[in-house]
Amino acid sequence: MLSLSAVSPSRRYGDQAQPRGRRNCIPRHTAFPMLEYTTFFWSVKVCQIDYAQPISRDLNLFGALVPITAFLDIHVKPESLAEAPDVIHDTLLATRAFDGCLGVDVLVDTEDPTHFVLVEKWISLDHDTAYRTYRAGPGKSSLGTILSGTPVLTKFEIATDI
Structure with a gap:
């Protein structure tokens, strides 16, 4: 059983630290949404990158904004x-x-x-x-x-x- 849902770390955990093992693959401020694939025992977060779009100077290779x-x-x-x-x-x-x-x-x-x-x-x-x-x-x-x-x-x- 595989489910797909958009995840917002701030909505899910608020300002609290995320539980161990549940880290984001890219920084919180991103231009692209993060997806979470959940199975019965584990969950994996992957980044959605649109390679057809030109990468702005403000975005790194993963689509995350560069502070x-x-x-x-x-x-x-x-x-x-x-x-x-x-x-x-x-x-x-x-x-x-x-x-x-x-x-x-x-x-x-x-x-x-x-x-x-x-x-x-x-x-x-x-x-x-x-x-x-x-x-x-x-x-x-x-x-x-x-x-x-x-x-x-x-x-x-x-x-x-x-």
């Missing part, structure tokens, strides 16, 4: 150091709520308290680009008022072939 990590290196004016945590926090509320943001961490230099690095994780390069467009237009924040210079943005993707 982007962006480092925003900023220096705060010494006279704005007291208000910097509040301004950064207020700015990151909108960033973390933006579609495609997987999270943002803030690092503070141990030697220079005016030096911050914001580590942003995005589902794909398209999501990151949409966010940068939003911040350049209607979503402009007050972060620029406390900066002592131009921020440096560097984007990285995971090297899967190394």
Whole structure:
């Protein structure tokens, strides 16, 4: 007896860790649905890949979105150091709520308290680009008022072939 059903790991297990032995074959954020074939004693998950479709730069060979990590290196004016945590926090509320943001961490230099690095994780390069467009237009924040210079943005993707 073989049954075929579409599986959504988040719907099936919520935010809890999946039981041992029930791991996904590809990351949670995918462009293609995952299928589960179930027999009486065991279950196997396989990936559905449409080879006729061109693979986007944001998709890896298995059709999974390739996450982007962006480092925003900023220096705060010494006279704005007291208000910097509040301004950064207020700015990151909108960033973390933006579609495609997987999270943002803030690092503070141990030697220079005016030096911050914001580590942003995005589902794909398209999501990151949409966010940068939003911040350049209607979503402009007050972060620029406390900066002592131009921020440096560097984007990285995971090297899967190394």
